[in-house]
Amino acid sequence: MNDFVLNALKLLGGLAMFLFGMTVMGNALEKRAGSQLKNILANLTSSPLKGFLLGMGVTAVIQSSSATTVMVVGFVNSGIMQLHHAIGVIMGANVGTSVTSWLLSLTGIEGDVLWVQLLKPTSFTPVLAFIGVILYMFCKRQKTKDTGLILLGFAVLMFGMDSMSAAVKPLAGNESFQQILILFSNPLFGVLAGTILTAIIQSSSASVGILQALSMTGSITCAAAVPIIMGQNIGTCISTILSSIGANKNAKRASTIHVAFNIIATLILLPLYCLADYLIERFVGFSVGSIVVDPLIIAIIHTVFNLLAVVILMPFSKQLEKLACFLVRDGKKEEHTQLLDKRLLATPSVAVERCREVAGVMAEISVNSLLKSLDLITNFSQKGADEVRDDENRVDHYEDELGTYLVKLSSLRMSEADSAEASKLLHIIGDFERISDHAVNIVESAEEIRDKKLVLSADAQRELAVMLDAIREILDLALQAFSGRDYNKVFMIEPLEEVIDHLRDSLKRRHITRLQRNDCTIEMGFVLSDLLINLERVADHCSNVGCCMIEMTHESLDVHEYLTKLKAQPNSEFTTGYEYYRTKYSLA
Numbered sequence: 001m002n003d004f005v006l007n008a009l010k011l012l013g014g015l016a017m018f019l020f021g022m023t024v025m026g027n028a029l030e031k032r033a034g035s036q037l038k039n040i041l042a043n044l045t046s047s048p049l050k051g052f053l054l055g056m057g058v059t060a061v062i063q064s065s066s067a068t069t070v071m072v073v074g075f076v077n078s079g080i081m082q083l084h085h086a087i088g089v090i091m092g093a094n095v096g097t098s099v100t101s102w103l104l105s106l107t108g109i110e111g112d113v114l115w116v117q118l119l120k121p122t123s124f125t126p127v128l129a130f131i132g133v134i135l136y137m138f139c140k141r142q143k144t145k146d147t148g149l150i151l152l153g154f155a156v157l158m159f160g161m162d163s164m165s166a167a168v169k170p171l172a173g174n175e176s177f178q179q180i181l182i183l184f185s186n187p188l189f190g191v192l193a194g195t196i197l198t199a200i201i202q203s204s205s206a207s208v209g210i211l212q213a214l215s216m217t218g219s220i221t222c223a224a225a226v227p228i229i230m231g232q233n234i235g236t237c238i239s240t241i242l243s244s245i246g247a248n249k250n251a252k253r254a255s256t257i258h259v260a261f262n263i264i265a266t267l268i269l270l271p272l273y274c275l276a277d278y279l280i281e282r283f284v285g286f287s288v289g290s291i292v293v294d295p296l297i298i299a300i301i302h303t304v305f306n307l308l309a310v311v312i313l314m315p316f317s318k319q320l321e322k323l324a325c326f327l328v329r330d331g332k333k334e335e336h337t338q339l340l341d342k343r344l345l346a347t348p349s350v351a352v353e354r355c356r357e358v359a360g361v362m363a364e365i366s367v368n369s370l371l372k373s374l375d376l377i378t379n380f381s382q383k384g385a386d387e388v389r390d391d392e393n394r395v396d397h398y399e400d401e402l403g404t405y406l407v408k409l410s411s412l413r414m415s416e417a418d419s420a421e422a423s424k425l426l427h428i429i430g431d432f433e434r435i436s437d438h439a440v441n442i443v444e445s446a447e448e449i450r451d452k453k454l455v456l457s458a459d460a461q462r463e464l465a466v467m468l469d470a471i472r473e474i475l476d477l478a479l480q481a482f483s484g485r486d487y488n489k490v491f492m493i494e495p496l497e498e499v500i501d502h503l504r505d506s507l508k509r510r511h512i513t514r515l516q517r518n519d520c521t522i523e524m525g526f527v528l529s530d531l532l533i534n535l536e537r538v539a540d541h542c543s544n545v546g547c548c549m550i551e552m553t554h555e556s557l558d559v560h561e562y563l564t565k566l567k568a569q570p571n572s573e574f575t576t577g578y579e580y581y582r583t584k585y586s587l588a
Contacts, residue, residue, distance in 0.1 A: 007167045014163030025153025031415045051088025059096025066239035068093040073243045074343030077251035086254045087317045095306045100205035101299040129155035142416040164213035185223040194231025204236035212295035223289030230266040253324035265309035340405045348414040360483035362398035366432040373442040380450045395436040424548045431541040438534045454524045470585045478542035493546035495577030500539040
C-alpha cells in the first residue's frame with residue numbers, strides 16, 4: 001500500500017513536470033519563432049496542400065496542434081482567412097503534433113553501446129538543462145534567453161516523462177492494471193478513454209506522452225493503443241470548440257471542420273484496423289492487436305493515423321466545408337467579422353501583425369479623410385464635409401479598438417521586437433487619429449469661408465496651393481512608409497516636414513504684408529491662420545509616424561539624436577532631401 005501511494009505521488013509529480021516542461025518549451029518556441037509565425041499571414045493560399053504544409057510546419061514549431069487550430073479560428077473570425085483556407089491548415093496541424101511523440105519516443109531507447117546510451121534522454125537532457133540555464137541566466141539578448149528556455153523546457157519535459165515511466169513500471173505485474181488495459185482493448189472504450197483524457201488536459205501531445213510513459217510497463221498492446229490514440233485526436237478538438245464560443249458563423253464552421261475531420265477519420269480508420277487485424281489473424285494466425293507497444297511504436301501509430309486521415313479526407317475538403325455549413329447554418333441576421341480577435345492573443349507575434357494590418361486600414365481612412373478636407377477648402381460640398389466627419393468617427397472607433405487590444409497585448413509575454421512594435425503602434429495610431437481630427441478642423445474652416453463668403457487674394461490662393469501640395473505629398477509618404485512598409489519613404493518625411501515649417505512661416509509673413517496693403521481682410525486672416533496651424537500640425541504627425549518607423553527598423557536607435565546629427569551634416573541624406581523639396585515647393 002505504501003509503495004502504491006509513493007508511486008502515485010511520483011506519477012503526479014512526473015505528470016506535473018511533463019506538462020510544465022511542455023508549456024515552457026512551447027511558449028519559448030513560439031516567442032523564438034515570432035517572425036516566422038508572422039509570415040503565416042502572407043503565405044495563406046487557397047491550395048489545401050500548401051495549407052496542410054503550413055499547418056504542419058507551424059504546429060511542429062510551436063509543439064501544439066491546439067494552439068494552431070485556435071489560431072485558425074481567430075483568423076477566420078477576423079476575416080484574415082477564408083473558411084476553405086482553414087481546412088488544409090487544420091489537417092496539417094494534426095500531422096505536425098506527431099513531432100512531439102517522436103521526441104518522446106527517445107525514452108524507449110535500449111542498448112549498452114555508448115552511442116545508443118548517449119541518445120537516451122537521461123544522458124543528454126542534463127547537458128541541455130545546464131546549457132539552458134547558462135543561456136537564460138547569463139545572456140542579455142532575449143532571443144538567446146528564449147533558446148535557453150526551450151532547452152530547459154525540453155529537459156523538464158523529458159525528466160517528467162522519465163519520472164512517469166519509473167512510477168508506472170511496478171504496474172507491469174499488477175492484475176487490476178491488466179484488467180483495465182483489457183477493458184481499453186474494446187475499441188469504443190479505448191476511443192472514449194483517449195477522448196476524455198485529452199479533453200481534460202487539452203493537449204493531444206501531452207496525452208500521447210502519458211500513453212508512451214504507460215507503454216514502458218510492457219503491458220499495453222496495439223489493441224488498446226490504437227483506439228486510445230484515435231480518441232486523443234478527437235479530444236484535442238475541445239480547445240477549438242471552446243475558442244469558437246462567441247465567434248461568428250465561419251469561425252464556428254472552422255471548429256466544426258476540425259471536429260468532423262477527426263471523428264470521420266476515426267469512423268473510417270478504426271473499422272479498417274479492426275478488419276485488417278481480423279483478416280491477418282484469420283489467414284496468417286497472428287494478431288496485430290496482441291503486439292506489445294513501446295514509445296516508438298506509439299509515435300509510429302500516431303503519425304500513420306494522422307497521415308492516412310489526411311490522404312483519405314483531403315480530396316473531400318469541399319465536402320467537409322459543405323458539411324460544416326450544413327451543421328452551422330446562416331442566421332437571419334448578417335454577422336460582421338471582428339477587427340481584432342481575442343483568440344489571437346494566444347499567439348502574440350501573430351496578434352501584433354494583425355494590429356499592424358488593422359492600423360494600416362485606419363491610417364488609410366485617416367489620410368483619405370484629410371485629403372478630402374483639403375479639396376473642400378476651394379471646392380466645398382456638404383456631402384464631402386459629412387464624409388470627413390463620418391471618417392473621423394470611424395478612425396476614433398479604430399483607435400479605441402486598437403488601443404484597448406494593444407494594451408492587453410502589451411501585458412503578455414512577448415519577444416523584445418514584438419513588444420517594441422506594439423508600443424510604437426500605440427503611438428502611431430494616436431498620430432493618425434489626430435490627423436483625422438485636423439481634417440474636421442479644416443472642414444470647419446472651409447465651412448466658415450463658405451458661410452461668410454470669404455475670398456482669398458490671387459497670391460494667397462497660389463501660395464496656399466503650394467502648401468496643400470506639400471501636405472498631400474507628406475501624407476502620401478507617411479502612408480506608404482507605414483502601410484506599404486516602404487522604408488525608403490521614411491527618410492524623406494523629415495526633410496519635407498522641415499520645408500513645410502518654413503512654408504508656414506513664409507505664408508504668415510506674406511499675409512501680414514498683404515494686410516498692411518489692405519489686399520486681404522483681417523477676418524480672412526484668422527481663417528488662414530487656423531488653416532496653417534492645422535496643416536503644419538498634420539506634417540508634425542506625419543513626422544512622428546516616420547520617427548516611429550525608423551525606431552521600429554533600428555531597435556536601439558535614439559531617433560531624435562540621429563536626426564539632429566543628420567541635419568548637421570552638410571552632405572547628408574536629410575540635406576539632399578531638404579534642398580529637393582525646398583526647390584519643389586518654392587513660393588517664388
